[in-house]
Structures are given as structure tokens and as C-alpha cells.
Amino acid sequence: MDDQDQQLVFINWLEDHSASVMKVARAYTLNSEDCQDLAQEILLQAWRSVPKFSGKSTAATWFYRVALNTAMNWKRKDKPRRESQQPLIDINVPEPHGPDSSERLLHQEMIENLYQAIHQLPKTDAALVLLYLDELSYQEMAEVLGVTENSIGVKLNRAKKKLATILNGGCDES
Amino acid sequence: MNLDEYRQAWKEDEAQMNITFDSDLLSKEVLRSHQSFQSMIYWRDFREVGVSLVMIPLWLLLGSMMSLPWTWYLTIPALIWIAAFIFVDRSRHPQRPSHPGEPLLFYAKESLEQTEHQIWLLRNIFWWYLLPFCISIMAFFVNVAWNSSDGLLGFSLLSGIGAIFLYVIYSAVYRLNQTAVTEQLEPRRDDLQRLIDSLERETDDENAGDIMELVAAISESESGCGACSGWLNWAENWNRLVPSWQTATAIILPTLAGALCGWYSGTQLQIPEMGPTLFQVIVGAVIPFEIVFFSICWSSSKKQKKIQVARDEEAASKPEDRIKTTSSDNGIRLPKAPALVILVLVIFLGVMAFVAIGAFFLHMKEDLNAHNAQVIKRSFHCTNRV
Numbered sequence: 001m002d003d004q005d006q007q008l009v010f011i012n013w014l015e016d017h018s019a020s021v022m023k024v025a026r027a028y029t030l031n032s033e034d035c036q037d038l039a040q041e042i043l044l045q046a047w048r049s050v051p052k053f054s055g056k057s058t059a060a061t062w063f064y065r066v067a068l069n070t071a072m073n074w075k076r077k078d079k080p081r082r083e084s085q086q087p088l089i090d091i092n093v094p095e096p097h098g099p100d101s102s103e104r105l106l107h108q109e110m111i112e113n114l115y116q117a118i119h120q121l122p123k124t125d126a127a128l129v130l131l132y133l134d135e136l137s138y139q140e141m142a143e144v145l146g147v148t149e150n151s152i153g154v155k156l157n158r159a160k161k162k163l164a165t166i167l168n169g170g171c172d173e174s
Numbered sequence: 175m176n177l178d179e180y181r182q183a184w185k186e187d188e189a190q191m192n193i194t195f196d197s198d199l200l201s202k203e204v205l206r207s208h209q210s211f212q213s214m215i216y217w218r219d220f221r222e223v224g225v226s227l228v229m230i231p232l233w234l235l236l237g238s239m240m241s242l243p244w245t246w247y248l249t250i251p252a253l254i255w256i257a258a259f260i261f262v263d264r265s266r267h268p269q270r271p272s273h274p275g276e277p278l279l280f281y282a283k284e285s286l287e288q289t290e291h292q293i294w295l296l297r298n299i300f301w302w303y304l305l306p307f308c309i310s311i312m313a314f315f316v317n318v319a320w321n322s323s324d325g326l327l328g329f330s331l332l333s334g335i336g337a338i339f340l341y342v343i344y345s346a347v348y349r350l351n352q353t354a355v356t357e358q359l360e361p362r363r364d365d366l367q368r369l370i371d372s373l374e375r376e377t378d379d380e381n382a383g384d385i386m387e388l389v390a391a392i393s394e395s396e397s398g399c400g401a402c403s404g405w406l407n408w409a410e411n412w413n414r415l416v417p418s419w420q421t422a423t424a425i426i427l428p429t430l431a432g433a434l435c436g437w438y439s440g441t442q443l444q445i446p447e448m449g450p451t452l453f454q455v456i457v458g459a460v461i462p463f464e465i466v467f468f469s470i471c472w473s474s475s476k477k478q479k480k481i482q483v484a485r486d487e488e489a490a491s492k493p494e495d496r497i498k499t500t501s502s503d504n505g506i507r508l509p510k511a512p513a514l515v516i517l518v519l520v521i522f523l524g525v526m527a528f529v530a531i532g533a534f535f536l537h538m539k540e541d542l543n544a545h546n547a548q549v550i551k552r553s554f555h556c557t558n559r560v
Contacts, residue, residue, distance in 0.1 A: 018193040023184075069281050090194045110183045124369065127278070133184045146277025147373050164177055 010050050014043075017063050020134060021046075024064075027118045027130055028071040038074050045070045057143050060136060064144045068127050117166040125159035132156060223264070226257035236531075245310075245317035252306035259302050267291050279373045286366040293359045296351045304344045312340060412513040415474050422512035425470065426519065428462035450537040456530035460523055467516075 014021075025039035046066045057065075114133075118126050124145075131141045141156070142149040230253050237246045267288065276284075295302075315336030323329040416422050436458025440451025449457075509517060 019188040019191045022191065022193060023188070065277060068278060069276070072278070107183055107186065110180060111187050114180050114184065124278075124373070133181055135181075135185075144277060145373060146279030146281075160177060167177075167180065 010047055013046075013050075013059055013063070017059070020063065021067065023134075024067040024071055024130060026115055027126055028074065028123070030119065038071060041074060042067045042070045058140060060134070061140045061143045064131060064134075064136070064140075068130075068144065072123055072127075113167060117163055120166050121159065121162055124155075125162060128152075128156050128159040129163055132160065223257045223261050226253045226260070229253050243314070243317045243321065245314040248310035248313050249307065252310045255306050256303060263295070279370065282366055282370050282373065286363065286370060289359055289363045289366060293355055293363065296355045296359070299351050300348060304348060308340055308344060312337065315340070409509050412509040412517060414478065415471060416510075416513040416516045419512050421470060422515050425463065425466050425516055428466050429459045429519070429523075432462040433459035449534045453530045453534040453537070456523070456526050460527060463519070463523060467520075 021039050021042050022035070025035045025042060029035045029038050046063065049062070049066050118129055121129060127145070128141065131144060136144070138149050138152045138156075141152045145152075147155075230250055233247070233250055233253070236242070316333050319329050319332035319336065323332055416425070433455050436455040437451065439458070440454040508514075
């Protein structure tokens with residue numbers, strides 16, 4: 001795969017998955033600087049991985065492998081290292097205005113609560129919850145984590161229970 | 175509210191998020207990151223293998239300049255052995271993370287293997303690192319003691335001092351490495367083992383979810399080498415260590431005072447057993463320098479840990495400070511003037527320490543020659559009288 005092909009594959013992929021990059025980054029960091037830093041790191045690692053992507057697994061599986069491996073290994077960079085990197089991505093979240101602004105505010109609050117709950121989960125459970133929220137199948141989750149499909153159900157149920165406990169103060173998922 | 179509602183909100187959030195990126199900049203950044211990583215690996219290997227190799231010509235030079243006995247050169251095979259050992263070990267067990275597109279379990283197992291190998295290396299450091307140096311340097315000490323002492327008592331005394339010196343230095347190095355194993359590597363190995371167990375276990379286990387970090391990467395992780403991190407970190411560490419002229423002065427003044435004491439002792443007191451004046455000046459300077467410098471290192475490290483803890487707490491308490499763009503500053507960082515002065519002082523003292531050791535041996539040899547000449551002269555006089 002030459003550089004142009006690699007760039008094309010990557011850009012096509014990023015158009016579909018750029019929001020997932022930010023979600024994984026946000027789930028594994030506590031502030032905006034770290035979030036940006038981790039998102040950039042995921043992009044760099046994903047770019048480097050493109051030539052190795054053979055298409056045996058789905059693009060979502062491949063992306064989550066790269067993103068979660070990077071997130072779990074990620075260490076907060078020192079300030080000078082961070083400052084030397086140019087921001088590669090720009091995120092724009094529209095402010096809640098207009099007639100449905102109260103609904104949007106409620107929606108944002110829900111998302112914020114969800115991230116806060118994910119932060120409280122162990123890293124492996126957080127990974128499973130992210131895969132669940134992005135509607136990956138059990139088979140894809142098993143491929144991302146490198147475990148059997150049978151064990152995913154048990155592990156995911158446990159993670160969901162913990163998440164529900166944090167979110168709803170003990171209420172289980174229906 | 176059930177999880178399905180959150181899941182729905184999650185999907186809607188994704189639809190609202192508008193993300194743009196500069197593909198050319200990304201491409202450049204990847205290249206820069208890749209080059210930085212390659213450079214980091216190169217310099218790490220160079221540091222580990224190259225330092226041993228660089229020591230060889232230095233050893234030869236010192237040996238020939240000071241006309242040192244043959245046992246001095248025994249250290250050269252030891253240096254070659256260590257360079258070869260590290261080189262072979264790095265080739266067989268490259269301490270670099272694999273391609274990031276692997277499943278988590280694969281990654282965890284690979285990191286466990288690296289951690290276990292690192293533990294094995296440090297547990298056996300005596301055999302592959304310390305023992306070769308111990309043998310060669312002890313042989314040199316014994317040889318010098320034999321040449322420079324008259325009787326068995328003097329020989330035993332000098333050899334004993336050398337042995338104690340070696341024991342103190344090498345046991346400290348050994349203990350330091352064993353502490354690293356028990357305090358850092360073994361807990362990491364246990365965490366990784368627990369993570370692997372939890373991923374492999376088919377049944378439910380409430381406690382298995384409490385897994386800590388996957389791997390904080392055994393050496394420097396690939397993910398941790400964006401930008402020219404090595405240089406920036408190095409410069410920043412020096413600036414943190416010597417932030418002002420006040421700190422620099424606190425290091426320089428006792429060093430100068432120690433050097434003056436050494437000079438006074440060498441020129442005014444003139445005790446030949448203490449070696450030449452240069453040796454006394456350097457020893458006089460190095461001792462206070464090390465005491466002050468390492469005290470500053472220790473206090474700076476403690477202060478840094480406190481700052482890090484405070485920063486973590488602050489980050490945890492402000493989760494609302496989230497999606498905002500970061501500012502960027504691409505200025506190249508260098509050690510500032512006070513740090514640079516201390517850095518030069520460290521290099522200067524390091525080089526002078528070698529010169530001083532050489533001068534000491536030369537002085538010892540001259541004393542020995544003078545003593546031998548005196549003995550020959552006396553025996554010549556005696557023969558003439560007879």
C-alpha cells in the first residue's frame with residue numbers, strides 16, 4: 001500500500017469513525033487537554049496501522065483494537081511534549097439554542113453523566129461499555145478483546161450492571 | 175432511566191459532533207512521530223550498548239597514558255561481554271510494543287512476557303553485569319596492591335580496601351535493581367496476570383473487573399513518543415532541577431569550597447599518602463557537589479510528585495472542563511542558563527574524575543619508582559663499603 005492509498009483509506013475511514021475517536025479519548029481521560037492528546041495519539045496509531053489492516057476483521061473491530069490499546073497504554077504527556085504537538089483535529093459541538101434547547105441541554109447532561117459513570121468503571125469494563133454503546137456485536141467485541149464470544153455476554157452484563165448502578169443508584173438495566 | 179435511553183443519547187451525540195481534521199498535518203505528524211520513535215530506539219540502544227563500547231578506547235588510553243599494569247586491561251573483555259550481552263538480549267527480546275491493531279489479550283500477554291524478561295534480567299544482574307566488572311577491577315586492585323606494598327600486611331590492607339570499595343558500590347547497584355523489581359516490575363506483572371486471567375476466564379467474577387493499567391509499557395511506549403520527547407523531557411528535567419541561579423549557586427559554592435580545601439591540603443599540608451594536588455582538589459570538589467546535587471535531585475523529585483498528585487486531583491475534580499481546543503506552542507526548549515552551567519559542571523567533574531584517578535595512579539607509580547631507586551641506591555652503597 002503506497003502513501004496515497006494509505007491516506008485515502010484512512011480519510012475514508014475517519015469520515016465514518018471520527019466521532020468514535022473522540023468518544024474513546026473522552027472515556028479514558030479527565031480533562032480536555034488530555035482528551036485532545038489521546039485523540040491525536042489514536043489518530044497517529046490508526047494511521048500507522050492502516051497498512052496492516054487486511055480486511056479480515058471489520059473496520060470497526062480494527063479501529064477499536066487500535067483505539068483501546070492506545071487508550072489503555074496512554075500516559076499523560078509532560079507539558080513541553082504536549083506543546084510541541086500541533087492540534088490535528090478540531091471538534092465543534094453546537095451550543096443548545098432554539099426551541100428544542102431544553103431538550104438538548106437534558107441530552108448533554110445525560111451524555112455528561114454517562115462519561116462520568118464510565119470514568120468510574122475499571123478500564124476493561126469501560127472498554128466493553130464503549131463497544132456496547134457503539135452497538136458492536138458480541139463477535140466483534142470478542143475480536144477486539146481477543147476473548148471468546150461466550151465470555152463476552154457474562155463480562156458485558158457485569159459491566160452494564162456496574163454502569164447502571166453508578167448511573168441510577170442501583171437500578172438495573174431493563 | 176435505563177441504559178437503552180443512554181445508548182440512544184450516545185448515538186445522537188455522535189450525529190451532532192462535527193469533527194474536522196487536517197490530513198496533511200496528520201501525515202506530517204505521523205512521519206515526525208515515526209522518526210522520533212526510531213531515534214528514541216536508536217539512542218536507547220546506543221546508550222546501552224554504545225556506552226560500553228565507548229569505554230573501551232578510553233580504558234586503553236588511560237592504561238597507556240598512565241602505564242598501568244596488564245590487569246587494568248582485563249576490564250576491556252568485561253566491557254565487550256556486557257555490550258554483546260545487551261545487544262543479543264535486545265535482538266532476541268526487543269522492548270518495543272507490537273503493532274497496535276492486535277486484540278487486547280495479545281497485547282497483555284506480550285507485555286507480561288516483556289515484564290517477566292525484565293525481571294529475569296534484573297534478578298540476574300549480578301551474573302551478567304556486576305561479576306565481570308568485579309573480577310576485572312578486583313584483579314587490578316590486587317595487582318596494584320601487590321606492586322605497591324612491601325609485606326603481606328600492606329598487601330592485605332590495600333586489597334581489603336579495594337574489596338570493600340567494590341562491595342559497597344556493587345551491592346548498592348544490586349540493591350537498587352532489586353528494589354526496582356519488587357516495587358515496580360513485580361506489581362506490574364501481577365496486574366498484567368490478573369488482567370489476562372480476567373479476560374480468559376469464561377465465568378463471572380465480580381472482583382476480576384478491578385484491573386489496573388494494562389501496561390505502562392515496559393520501556394518507553396510507542397504511544398509516548400510523539401514529538402521529540404526525549405530532548406524536550408531532558409531539557410525540562412534540567413530546568414526543573416536547577417530552576418534559578420540561587421539553586422546553581424547552592425551547588426557551585428560548596429563545590430568550590432571543597433576544591434579549595436583540596437588545594438590547600440595538597441599545597442600546604444603536603445601529605446603524600448593523599449595523592450597529588452589535582453587528585454585532592456577533584457575529590458574535595460566532588461564530595462560536596464554530590465551531596466548537594468543529589469539532595470536537590472531528591473527534593474525536586476518529591477516536589478514533582480506532589481505537583482503531579484495535585485494536578486491529578488484537580489483534573490478529577492473538574493470533569494466539566496472538557497471539549498475545548500488546546501493552544502499550541504512550538505518553541506524549542508533548551509536548558510536555561512543556570513541548568514546549563516550545572517550541566518557543564520557535571521561533565522567537567524566527570525572528566526576530571528577520570529584524570530584525577532589517572533594522576534593518582536601515576537603519583538603512586540612515581541612513589542614506587544622513587545622507593546625502588548632508593549633501595550637500589552642503598553644496596554649499592556652497602557656493596558661499595560663491603
